[in-house]
Amino acid sequence: MDPLHTLGKISSPDQALNLFASKLDRTQLAKIAKIKHPDVLIRIANAIVLCRPSKVFINTGSEEDKDAIRKISIEKGEERALAMDGHTIHFDLAGEQGRIVDRTYYIAEPEDLVSSLANRMPPEQAVKEIESNMSGIMENLTMIVGFYMRGPVGSPVSNPALELTSSAYISHSAELLYRNAFNDFDHEVEQKGYFFTNVHSEGLNRTEDLPHARVFMDRKYQTTYAWKCTYAGNTLLLKKGNHRFAVDKAVYRDRGRELSEHMFITGISGPDGRTTWCAGAAPSGCGKTTTAMAGNVFIGDDLAQMWIAQDGSIRTINPENGIFGIVEGVNAEGDPLLMKVLRQPGYEVIWSNVLVDEKSKPHWIGNMEPAPEKGINFQGEWYQGKTNEKAEPIPISHPNSRYTLASKNLDNYSPEAANPKGVVTRIFTYSGRDEDTMPPVWVAKTPDAGVVIGACIVSATTATEVGVTGIKRAPWANAPFIPGALGDYMDAQFKFFNNPDISKPFKPVMAGLNYFLTHRARGGDSDKLLGEKRDVKVWLAWLERYAHNEVEYLPTPIGNLPAYNDLAKLFKQIIDKDYPRSLYDMQFALYTVKIIQRIELQEKAYAKEENIPKKLFEILATQKTALLDLKKKAGNVIMPDYFENLH
Known part of the structure; x- marks a missing residue:
């Protein structure tokens, strides 16, 4: 049972194209017309039927499209511009600063072998969960569709992957971390015989939503689903979600090679x-x-x-081809090449969960720089000596604070x-x-x-x-x-x-x-x-x-x-x-x-x-x-x- 097909009910490329004609404007229709692979079109269409976005944006990886995604993220408040040009800050919910391992599930039949370290859910139950949580979840939102390669185009072990999300922050991150392969996607899918699909709807950073946040991974249909979560480890599904599918491929399809x-x-x-x-x-x-x-x-x-x-x-x-790195302890003494990109102008960086001072400059634990007296960090307003409800000091930044950047900016890449x-x-x-x-x-x-x-x-x-x-x-x-x-x-x-x-x-x-x-x-x-x-x-x-x-x-x-x-x-x-x-x-x-x-x-x-x-x-x-x-x-x-x- 494939949840996306079961809930979307689109089974032919003609049905998909008819749906696109009713949902996409002329500009986006012209873009999607360049994608011909029937399975890719059907997958996108089923995600649209399930999530019911008000608009669909096809990201071709052009500078124009990338700039549009950055602007959408700022306008929606998912990111905020910082003092240094090209730098932005994204804050996750204070209670979601890492992978929600207890709310992450494999969709698996009873007879399927699943790691003893993981949670599992049968397909019938997963379909009900996905339907009740994702049906119409993108109403009044824009679905951004990205076409990526996990690895260089043409490599025998690179993975084609679709990213379908209502989060411009996630699309912005994907553009820094992966290769947009819009022009090569059809050919790569044809050559490989498979592709991964990722369906994500942004969380609203509300504490009451977090118990209901979920990440589902369907190994059989190589599809991930995520909702009500914001931390990139749970939402940038091209990363660890698709890594799991790549592990499966190595173990069960190409074992020993x-x-x-x-x-x-x-x-x-x-x-x-x-x-x-x-x-x-x-x-x-x-x-x-x-x-x-x-x-x-x-x-x-x-x-x-x-x-x-x-x-x-x-x-x-x-x-x-980018880094989503932990910033705690990064400093000029131990990491001079990283610090050049993080502290000198001319580079694009997305920060998450660090402290931003009154001058819109980011700070973090272990940077070996003077700390500001106050600012905004992962839990809201912060000042020197602030404590939590347990009277414990609140650090200047979360231990899992991150920076996202393109690797090409580093001198030793x-x-x-x-x-x-x-x-x-x-x-x-x-x-x-x-x-x-x-x-x-x-x-x-x-x-x-x-x-x-x-x-x-x-x-x-x-x-x-x-x-x-x-x-x-x-x-x-x-x-x-x-x-x-x-x-x-x-x-x-x-x-x-x-x-x-x-x-x-x-x-x-x-x-x-x-x-x-x-x-x-x-x-x-x-x-x-x-x-x-x-x-x-x-x-x-x-x-x-x-x-x-x-x-x-x-x-x-x-x-x-x-x-x-x-x-x-x-x-x-x-x-x-x-x-x-x-x-x-x-x-x-x-x-x-x-x-x-x-x-x-x-x-x-x-x-x-x-x-x-x-x-x-x-x-x-x-x-x-x-x-x-x-x-x-x-x-x-x-x-x-x-x-x-x-x-």
């Missing part, structure tokens, strides 16, 4: 001018954008589509981002917000062990999900976006990285990254980081040399660790910083009890899942046995020199 990951893509410079490409997973709010920007050139900060090319290499593209053939990717990293257990970098000894690193990400939760707190497992940093069974997804990972078509020169280097270790975790009394944000440049540089067999390493039960001399040299070379042996010892000592506890946490959790590949349990058991043996021989804390002596 394709992956769709929650990963940055960055290029790391090596000797003699070479660039080695790295893709890395990290949960939102755990430094993914910072790590992407730590490379010498970058392609993306959030999502990656990858496949095995005919030459035996793993190729990667970014389905986006690579032209390779537009290459439909993707970039050859050698390094894959997995990280979370881990304050007390794993070292800053370690490399899996085999692809299977690399898959297990990804499966075992553990992280402190962040502000990206409403109502979620504490420490949690975050498999591949992709678990919230895996629609099907976790065992199927894991099997796809094992099959992909062990695919015999991957040529020997392109064998992946798979590693764990962690730059959230604290002094307290290593015997100190401070929660300050054991190191600095910029150190990630060195961890990436070491991995780049490792991929080309140019550095030493220490074999350990959890994987291969860097040797001190290589790191000391790279710290000086890459960031002109001394790296004392004492700091190396603190960062790379193995705290066996904590690591064993972490392994047991994973064993216990995965034992509750169905059809988890046996490889996972075998690798974890081997690591645990080796660590227990090591603990008997050398104690709870194993310093790096123990492995140096063995080596």
